[in-house]
Every structure is written in structure tokens, then in C-alpha cells.
Amino acid sequence: MITSIMADMVRYFDGDVRRINHALKVHSFAQIIASESEIEDSKKILINIAAILHDIGIKEAERKYNSSSGKHQEIEGPPIARQILSPYHLDPDHIERICFLIGNHHTYRAIDDIDFQILVEADFLVNFFEDSMSNESVWKIKENYFKTQSGTRLLTEMYL
Numbered sequence: 660m661i662t663s664i665m666a667d668m669v670r671y672f673d674g675d676v677r678r679i680n681h682a683l684k685v686h687s688f689a690q691i692i693a694s695e696s697e698i699e700d701s702k703k704i705l706i707n708i709a710a711i712l713h714d715i716g717i718k719e720a721e722r723k724y725n726s727s728s729g730k731h732q733e734i735e736g737p738p739i740a741r742q743i744l745s746p747y748h749l750d751p752d753h754i755e756r757i758c759f760l761i762g763n764h765h766t767y768r769a770i771d772d773i774d775f776q777i778l779v780e781a782d783f784l785v786n787f788f789e790d791s792m793s794n795e796s797v798w799k800i801k802e803n804y805f806k807t808q809s810g811t812r813l814l815t816e817m818y819l
Contacts, residue, residue, distance in 0.1 A: 660747055661707050667743050668711050671718075678717060681785060686710040688781035688813065695809035698773055705753055706774045709760040710781055712740045716761070729765030736761040767804055780810035787818055794819065 665683070672678045689710035693703045716736025717727050724731045737758035744754055760778055763769040770776055783804065787797050797818045805811045 661704070661711070664708055664711055664743065664747070668715065671715065671739070671743065675718070678714060681789065682711055682714060684785045685713060685778075685781045688784045688810075689777050691813065692777045692780060692807055692809040696773060696777065696807055701753075702774050705756055705760070706777050708744070709757045709764075709774065709778050712736070712743065712757070713761055713764050713778060713782060715739045715743065733762045733765055773807075776806050777810070780805055780807060780814075784810070784813055784817065787814075 665686070668682055669679050672682075686707060689706050690703075693706045714732055714736070716732040716734065716739055719735035719739060720731035721727050723735065740758050740761050741754060744757065749757075756774070760775055763775070764778055764782060767779060770779060783800055786792070787800075792800075797814070801811065801814055801819070805814055
């Protein structure tokens, strides 16, 4: 199922290699952090799916608002994610959680559980490089937002 959802994401982004690669990298880091954390397998599946689809609203945000801002992505992402996930017959509560994560992944004050924490950390790990963030910015984000042992270790090994 995860591989099929990845393929759906690739088709949806329709040749936008930068966005496809971003999603795949966030998924990889989320998978590493989740596998090194003590969480149940069902939550790991939610993390994997949310990581693959976390920016799925960006195309629609750019079309509607001429903006790729995080807030617009959060608004537009959940309906698209629901459409992509509908053939998979997931538990409705799981779909709602995935859509909550997608619809809030730039709203750090909303972090309410380990799945959300892992998604945010994985996204930051990729954005540090893609956005060429300074060491000072990386350090501040580490201090303010990184909570997992695995995510913190990856950040330190890669950037500090």
C-alpha cells in the first residue's frame, strides 16, 4: 500500500521532480525516525502515509492563491489526500489523522503526538538542505522543535 500511495503521489505531481523528491526524502527520514522510536506499527503506517502526502496541497495552493505558503498547503492538502487515499479502504479514523497531520504540518504549536513530531522533524531535516538554512537557524529550530532522540541525532550528524 505504501508503495502504491508513493506512485499516486508521483502521478499527482506530474513531472514536478523537485516536489516528488522532497516528499520521498521526508518519507525516508520519517521512516528512520519512526523505526528508531518505540511506537506501534499502526502509527508507523500513518507516519509513512502522512510523510508521502504532507505537501500534496501545494499545487492547488499555487493554482488558487498563487502561493505555496504553508498555510495554503494546509488548507488544500487534506481534500486531495482523502481523494488519493479513498481506494485504499483505510480506517476512517486513520484517514482523519493523516489529514490532520497534512492540514497542520506547518502549525508547530498543534503538535499533539509522536506521529506529528516525527513528520515535523523529517520535514525540517530535508528543508534545512533544500532551503540552505544557516547553522544559526538550524540550531534555533533544533532547540525549539526537535524532541525525538533519532531526529536530534540525525540533525546533529548532518548539520551541526
